[in-house]
Amino acid sequence: MPFKTTIEDIARLAEVGRGTVSRVLNNHPSVSDETRARVLAVIEQLNYSPNFSARHMRTENSNLVGFVTDEVITTPYAVDMISGAQEALWERGKIMLVVSAGYETETTRSSLETLLERRVEGIVYATMFHREVELPAQMTRVPVVLANCYAADRSLPSVVPDEVSGGYQATRLLLEKGHTRIGFINLGKPGYVGLPPLAASQGRLLGYRQALTEFDLPYDESLVLYTRQFPDYNYQLTRSLMNLPNPPTAIFCGNDRTAMSCYGGLASLGLKIPADVAVVGFDNQRDIAEGLYPALTTMQLPHYAMGKWAVEYLLSSQEKPQPPLQHLIDCPLVVRQSA
Numbered sequence: 026m027p028f029k030t031t032i033e034d035i036a037r038l039a040e041v042g043r044g045t046v047s048r049v050l051n052n053h054p055s056v057s058d059e060t061r062a063r064v065l066a067v068i069e070q071l072n073y074s075p076n077f078s079a080r081h082m083r084t085e086n087s088n089l090v091g092f093v094t095d096e097v098i099t100t101p102y103a104v105d106m107i108s109g110a111q112e113a114l115w116e117r118g119k120i121m122l123v124v125s126a127g128y129e130t131e132t133t134r135s136s137l138e139t140l141l142e143r144r145v146e147g148i149v150y151a152t153m154f155h156r157e158v159e160l161p162a163q164m165t166r167v168p169v170v171l172a173n174c175y176a177a178d179r180s181l182p183s184v185v186p187d188e189v190s191g192g193y194q195a196t197r198l199l200l201e202k203g204h205t206r207i208g209f210i211n212l213g214k215p216g217y218v219g220l221p222p223l224a225a226s227q228g229r230l231l232g233y234r235q236a237l238t239e240f241d242l243p244y245d246e247s248l249v250l251y252t253r254q255f256p257d258y259n260y261q262l263t264r265s266l267m268n269l270p271n272p273p274t275a276i277f278c279g280n281d282r283t284a285m286s287c288y289g290g291l292a293s294l295g296l297k298i299p300a301d302v303a304v305v306g307f308d309n310q311r312d313i314a315e316g317l318y319p320a321l322t323t324m325q326l327p328h329y330a331m332g333k334w335a336v337e338y339l340l341s342s343q344e345k346p347q348p349p350l351q352h353l354i355d356c357p358l359v360v361r362q363s364a
Contacts, residue, residue: 030071039067090114090336091140091148091167092123106151106172109332117340119146134161141166147339150174151332155185155224168343172335173328175224175351182342182349184334188228189235191324191356192277195305196236198322198364199275204303205242208266208273209233210259210283214251226251229279229307248273256286263290267302275303275364281313284321284363303364307356319362327354 032050036043041060048056049064056064092110094103107123114121122145126136140148147168152158158174160181171183199207212226234244247269250262259278263286266273278284284306288298296302298319306314306323314321331354338350 105328106332109329113336187353192229192232204275212279259286281306322364
């Protein structure tokens with residue numbers, strides 16, 4: 026059986042007490058720099074790794090944070106949101122447990138119980154798209170921060186994209202380039218297949234209208250259509266816009282997948298981007314935005330920033346309790362060649 030180093034071994038070689046070694050392992054400020062350096066040198070020499078479970082029981086501090094998602098982990102946005110959360114946790118010496126649990130399912134409840142059994146210090150709950158959520162009751166047994174979603178009564182802190190600003194910036198860019206007829210293929214419209222109102226759809230439409238108003242242009246309902254997220258449907262919506270008696274010279278698409286089909290629709294009519302029609306997307310899904318020709322100008326959904334903010338708020342609110350904050354993060358414009 027391989028030899029297992031103990032705290033007593035470290036204490037003997039470093040010529041300190043067992044309690045001193047424990048305080049060094051837990052980064053306690055009462056240990057002098059000289060003693061700390063001597064103990065750490067012995068730890069490195071013996072290649073010692075502390076028993077996590079035992080330390081958890083001693084300190085009642087697990088250093089674990091749960092990251093629960095509905096479908097985020099299966100989307101292209103997962104890496105950015107989880108990376109942002111992970112960076113904030115590493116800076117605090119914490120470890121993240123990630124669970125893809127679905128939404129309002131038995132898997133959700135059992136996954137939460139698993140995290141709570143491991144005594145996580147808090148939970149970040151993240152969703153694939155910006156929407157209202159209702160969480161299982163047991164989740165409130167620890168501090169919770171919502172990412173890319175919000176509670177109806179705003180009783181939990183949340184961080185979401187500023188959809189209004191995003192829609193405004195995208196439309197303003199086109200207006201500043203001289204376009205006065207701007208089509209908008211927006212995200213799902215309430216009423217389609219029982220869809221609830223989408224925060225992104227409502228916010229981006231409001232931003233679109235604000236920009237038109239700022240430039241003294243009327244809102245034309247015929248220029249605003251709604252996608253059902255099928256490529257063929259988006260292709261036909263693009264052709265419908267361009268077949269209007271007074272067609273747009275620019276199209277703002279509710280997401281990059283819609284923009285991809287928009288490119289196809291314009292090409293089928295012999296129209297070039299941006300010479301004949303400018304196109305702006307939303308999401309900055311890079312495999313699409315950079316893969317299109319010309320490369321797509323689009324709005325960046327701030328998944329990395331949301332993940333990082335959620336963890337930072339979760340940890341800081343434990344140190345200093347504060348009312349649940351509803352935080353908006355700006356969607357940066359990523360300029361490429363399509364507009």
